[in-house]
Amino acid sequence: MMRSLLIIAAVACVALLLGAVLQPRGYAVRVVCLILLAASLGQCWNIVGGLANQVSLGHAAFFGIGAYTSTMLQIKFGLSPWAGLPIGMLFAALVSVLLSIPTMRLKGPYFSLATLAFGEACRIVATAATGLTGGPQGVSVPFAGNSWLLLQFRGAGAYVPVFVGLFVVVCVAFTLLANGRLGYMLRAIRENEDAAEVTGINTLGVRLAGGAISAALTAATGTMFAQFTFFIDPDIVFSATSISIRAALIAILGGVGTLAGPIVGALVIVPLEELLSAYLSNKAAGIAPLIFGLILIGIVVWRPSGLVSLVTQRRGRT
Amino acid sequence: MTPIVEVAGVTVRFGGLVALSDVSFAVRPGEIIGLIGPNGAGKTTLFSALVGLNRPDAGAIALDGQRIDGLRPHRIARLGMTKTFQNTALFPAMTLLDNVVTAAAVRLPLGAARALARDCLEKVGLGAAADTDIDDLTFPQKALGEVARSLATAPKVLLLDEVMAALTPNEMDAVVATLRELRDREGITLVIVEHHMRAIMRISERILALNFGQLIASGTPAEVSRDPQVVTAYLGQPDASHA
Amino acid sequence: MIAVLQALADGLMIGGVYGVIAVGLSLVFGVLGIVNFAQAEFMMLGMYVAWFAWRYLGLDPLVGAALSFVAVFCLGALVQRLLIQRIMKAPPVAQIFLTVGLLIVLENSALLLFGPEFRTVKTAYQTRALMIGPIFVSVSYLSAFVAAVIVSGGLWLVLTRTWIGRAIRATAQNPMAATLFGVDTRWIYAVAFGLGTGLSALGGGIVLSYSSVSPTSGSQYVVLMFTVVVLGGLGSVMGALVGGVIVGMIQSLSTLVMPIQLQNLALFTIFIALLAFRPQGLLGSPSR
Numbered sequence: 001m002m003r004s005l006l007i008i009a010a011v012a013c014v015a016l017l018l019g020a021v022l023q024p025r026g027y028a029v030r031v032v033c034l035i036l037l038a039a040s041l042g043q044c045w046n047i048v049g050g051l052a053n054q055v056s057l058g059h060a061a062f063f064g065i066g067a068y069t070s071t072m073l074q075i076k077f078g079l080s081p082w083a084g085l086p087i088g089m090l091f092a093a094l095v096s097v098l099l100s101i102p103t104m105r106l107k108g109p110y111f112s113l114a115t116l117a118f119g120e121a122c123r124i125v126a127t128a129a130t131g132l133t134g135g136p137q138g139v140s141v142p143f144a145g146n147s148w149l150l151l152q153f154r155g156a157g158a159y160v161p162v163f164v165g166l167f168v169v170v171c172v173a174f175t176l177l178a179n180g181r182l183g184y185m186l187r188a189i190r191e192n193e194d195a196a197e198v199t200g201i202n203t204l205g206v207r208l209a210g211g212a213i214s215a216a217l218t219a220a221t222g223t224m225f226a227q228f229t230f231f232i233d234p235d236i237v238f239s240a241t242s243i244s245i246r247a248a249l250i251a252i253l254g255g256v257g258t259l260a261g262p263i264v265g266a267l268v269i270v271p272l273e274e275l276l277s278a279y280l281s282n283k284a285a286g287i288a289p290l291i292f293g294l295i296l297i298g299i300v301v302w303r304p305s306g307l308v309s310l311v312t313q314r315r316g317r318t
Numbered sequence: 319m320t321p322i323v324e325v326a327g328v329t330v331r332f333g334g335l336v337a338l339s340d341v342s343f344a345v346r347p348g349e350i351i352g353l354i355g356p357n358g359a360g361k362t363t364l365f366s367a368l369v370g371l372n373r374p375d376a377g378a379i380a381l382d383g384q385r386i387d388g389l390r391p392h393r394i395a396r397l398g399m400t401k402t403f404q405n406t407a408l409f410p411a412m413t414l415l416d417n418v419v420t421a422a423a424v425r426l427p428l429g430a431a432r433a434l435a436r437d438c439l440e441k442v443g444l445g446a447a448a449d450t451d452i453d454d455l456t457f458p459q460k461a462l463g464e465v466a467r468s469l470a471t472a473p474k475v476l477l478l479d480e481v482m483a484a485l486t487p488n489e490m491d492a493v494v495a496t497l498r499e500l501r502d503r504e505g506i507t508l509v510i511v512e513h514h515m516r517a518i519m520r521i522s523e524r525i526l527a528l529n530f531g532q533l534i535a536s537g538t539p540a541e542v543s544r545d546p547q548v549v550t551a552y553l554g555q556p557d558a559s560h561a
Numbered sequence: 562m563i564a565v566l567q568a569l570a571d572g573l574m575i576g577g578v579y580g581v582i583a584v585g586l587s588l589v590f591g592v593l594g595i596v597n598f599a600q601a602e603f604m605m606l607g608m609y610v611a612w613f614a615w616r617y618l619g620l621d622p623l624v625g626a627a628l629s630f631v632a633v634f635c636l637g638a639l640v641q642r643l644l645i646q647r648i649m650k651a652p653p654v655a656q657i658f659l660t661v662g663l664l665i666v667l668e669n670s671a672l673l674l675f676g677p678e679f680r681t682v683k684t685a686y687q688t689r690a691l692m693i694g695p696i697f698v699s700v701s702y703l704s705a706f707v708a709a710v711i712v713s714g715g716l717w718l719v720l721t722r723t724w725i726g727r728a729i730r731a732t733a734q735n736p737m738a739a740t741l742f743g744v745d746t747r748w749i750y751a752v753a754f755g756l757g758t759g760l761s762a763l764g765g766g767i768v769l770s771y772s773s774v775s776p777t778s779g780s781q782y783v784v785l786m787f788t789v790v791v792l793g794g795l796g797s798v799m800g801a802l803v804g805g806v807i808v809g810m811i812q813s814l815s816t817l818v819m820p821i822q823l824q825n826l827a828l829f830t831i832f833i834a835l836l837a838f839r840p841q842g843l844l845g846s847p848s849r
């Protein structure tokens with residue numbers, strides 16, 4: 001527990017330091033921001049995917065809900081994203097509870113399939129509900145100059161403290177869940193559901209709570225993403241590959257169910273993504289995802305407990 | 319005295335197979351009951367029905383005067399009845415202590431849960447193995463670990479499914495003594511499934527015998543071991559097949 | 562009324578093809594116990610093989626589909642030996658992500674090799690239609706349906722009448738017992754995976770005769786395929802064929818009442834509901 005909090009603090013400090021010294025409108029600081037967002041996204045997934053072992057392939061649903069809720073509230077009612085953020089989180093948590101009515105009892109690949117279909121269904125709804133979302137051509141977050149109130153800045157540098165805040169919240173939530181009472185219960189459910197019930201654990205309730213927390217935090221990450229990119233469309237924020245599967249990939253690459261996993265995963269994936277798109281994407285579309293696919297296969301076949309297990313050989317059984 | 323567990327006409331089917339048929343009995347508070355029967359008689363199925371893991375197709379179950387059939391297992395556990403798993407179902411990626419802590423943490427804050435968990439491990443004589451990984455435990459240790467984890471739920475009624483399997487006679491005597499103590503000190507009602515006849519006859523005050531899902535005998539160990547139906551069931555004489 | 566009949570006829574014919582695509586997925590699950598998220602990508606590869614066979618060999622896609630089968634059978638068997646075999650006993654997370662990884666790799670390899678454009682074939686009968694009573698029957702659909710029926714019949718013969726088919730079914734029911742009867746299950750797993758992916762590829766070739774192929778063709782069909790299989794009962798060959806027809810009919814009936822963008826939404830909703838409330842499939846009986 002102490003160690004986990006130290007890791008979080010250390011990463012946060014390094015990021016803040018980089019934010020302070022790097023050129024605020026430069027490219028390097030932008031990469032720092034992307035790493036923080038990716039690590040947060042992976043950590044959100046890790047709460048259900050790692051602790052409860054529910055392999056969701058539909059987290060884009062919550063990410064997109066967060067991004068669209070704050071953005072549309074700002075466009076239509078001039079509401080600050082600071083107000084849109086909790087509304088989006090609440091909305092996502094609610095949706096996750098509704099989703100769990102049909103998916104609650106599904107196991108393994110069936111749960112993954114159902115969540116995958118749900119994420120795609122959300123993308124279709126967002127594309128079709130033009131009045132609500134602006135439809136397939138997407139919406140832009142209106143820029144009104146640097147403003148903390150509207151959570152928008154020119155250049156990536158000013159976002160660093162905000163994203164560090166998000167990162168810390170998500171990671172601390174994971175740590176508390178992993179080490180607290182709920183964490184014991186989530187792990188018990190992961191290991192043996194019947195035994196967990198018989199020892200008095202309300203498996204449905206605990207899963208519901210874990211899922212709602214994960215969904216709400218994913219929505220928060222979505223809002224931050226929209227504020228950072230200033231443009232969203234359904235294919236971006238509800239994407240099965242670049243959000244749902246990527247969230248899982250980040251956690252799995254680093255190490256499922258560990259605090260450090262998504263951090264390590266993001267530190268590897270984001271720079272790789274940037275390098276590939278900088279040097280290759282004009283020449284060959286598809287090469288970056290192709291390489292991610294290969295990494296995913298390689299990890300599963302040769303290092304199922306992720307990169308973190310290179311350091312901590314003992315623990316991290318999944 | 320009102321019974322602590324009351325089972326009335328419970329039937330459980332798996333597809334076409336009738337695993338329990340119209341089983342009725344009552345357990346008094348603080349009793350030690352032995353449940354016997356040949357392989358496949360329905361003992362584990364009865365335990366699962368009692369703790370809510372499978373829902374009876376017919377019949378009623380009451381705990382402390384309150385209907386519990388149809389409740390989810392965690393509700394029944396919190397009302398005071400839980401069971402151990404025949405082939406042991408400890409959470410494999412945790413230490414033994416954490417297994418027990420998990421059960422205690424359902425009701426208690428973590429600090430108190432840890433203390434209670436150590437206590438429960440001591441009671442079953444596994445204090446020294448607290449920090450062992452589950453894979454490194456022997457089978458008898460796992461079975462006792464299950465007992466400790468169940469104890470952490472503060473049960474009024476504890477259903478033990480073959481926790482003495484694979485023990486040497488000496489170890490068995492020790493476990494029998496431990497279980498008796500649990501009943502005497504904490505008033506926990508015990509229902510024990512065991513194939514080892516000497517042990518079950520020694521510890522039980524009353525025996526229930528199941529065969530092909532039916533309750534065929536009930537009484538003191540001496541009575542039941544003389545019961546012709548029980549003898550036939552165990553010796554497997556040809557005319558047992560119509561049962 | 563005629564519109565409904567027309568929709569039912571179209572649905573029946575397309576649905577027969579869906580059955581062939583999905584039967585491969587069902588077979589893979591039934592024999593290997595693996596839910597193959599990448600199955601639709603093998604179908605997409607089959608569509609490309611049929612397209613190239615049409616473009617450079619002048620083969621009708623319904624004939625080229627045979628080549629799709631052979632090529633993807635070999636690829637599938639290889640993938641099984643090299644990758645799938647390693648995770649046969651791994652926890653579900655590993656199985657899910659290996660096949661999801663395969664999905665990403667195959668889709669993007671296609672993008673890299675063939676580019677993003679949609680490719681179609683031209684056949685002499687493409688624009689023809691027969692009038693049967695008040696109903697139009699597109700010759701493309703009809704020939705695709707006939708091909709699907711022939712393939713299903715062939716599959717049935719292989720599974721019931723040949724040694725290899727019996728070995729596959731024995732392995733699906735009980736790998737341990739199959740081993741005792743001298744079946745090398747590792748080999749059977751490779752053959753079954755090849756057969757399953759090959760059948761989907763074959764179905765892809767048939768689909769190409771009235772449709773188009775692009776690297777995202779797999780993504781278009783993935784949920785459809787799973788809906789068919791879950792409807793028919795995962796692992797059931799007969800179920801997949803019947804499920805295909807049902808899904809085809811639902812889909813073409815839904816065009817009567819729903820805007821085209823929402824069609825897939827209906828499919829996804831049915832799919833989630835099915836998983837939740839009837840995971841054993843409409844045809845299967847509840848077990849366990």
Ligand SMILES: Nc1ncnc2c1ncn2[C@@H]1O[C@H](COP(=O)(O)OP(=O)(O)OP(=O)(O)O)[C@@H](O)[C@H]1O
Pocket residue numbers: 332335337355356357358359360361362363364404849
């Ligand atoms: N989940 C299940 N599905 C189908 N049949 C089952 C199931 N569980 C048990 N059975 C069947 O019900 C019958 C009773 O089984 P049960 O496990 O209760 O017997 P038991 O008395 O505990 O036997 P043992 O002494 O071997 O543990 C057996 O015929 C068994 O095969």
Ligand SMILES: [Mg+2]
Pocket residue numbers: 361362363404479
């Ligand atoms: Mg038993």
